[in-house]
Amino acid sequence: MKEYQRKQLLERIGRESATVGVDIPEAIEIQGETIDLRTFVFEIKRRDTIPEGERERVERAKRNLRRERIERVSKIEDDEVSYEEGDELARSIIGIDRALDALEQLRPVDLEQEAQLQEAQDQKRWMNFLKQALGRDGGANTQGRGR
Known part of the structure; x- marks a missing residue:
């Protein structure tokens, strides 16, 4: 060749x-x-x-x-x-x-592991939503509030 x-x-x-x-x-x-x-x-x-x-x-x-x-x-x-x-x-x-x-x-799907992963992702999304709703998204300077 x-x-x-x-x-x-x-x-x-x-x-x-x-x-x-x-x-x-x-x-x-x-x-x-x-x-x-x-x-x-x-x-x-x-x-x-x-x-x-x-x-x-x-x-x-x-x-x-x-x-x-x-x-x-x-x-x-x-x-x-x-x-x-x-x-x-x-x-x-x-x-x-x-x-x-x-x-x-x-x-291979481990149903229990898949359910735990889904729950953790849901919890993370909920926490991010709460932080944004309460104005604590980490990007803004929250010090000095409450004066």
Whole structure:
């Protein structure tokens, strides 16, 4: 592969918009094991949150995908492949990125923690309202009042 081709492939996978319009690969081979990636991602994304029992499975999948991505990028960077192989690797890397984006958007929700956070935000808004209503917003010099 020529140097400019290698740079083009690396630039393509490094673009922020690279995953726009790209499908998650149907299946991907990671460390010798074929994974039905699209099915896995859609199965997890169907839910609003990651269930407690699935969290470890999802985290393990994300770690494996990140590791595989690094290995594939490395093959292109180290000029270990032909341009055709590099092009195929770039497509698969962008597919991995798409899958990772989808999995990263899911957050495990701890309902109790979410409720506490909401209550704290409500309390802060109420205190700011009271300070403004009573003229104690911190911006004005309140010394000298009451003469």
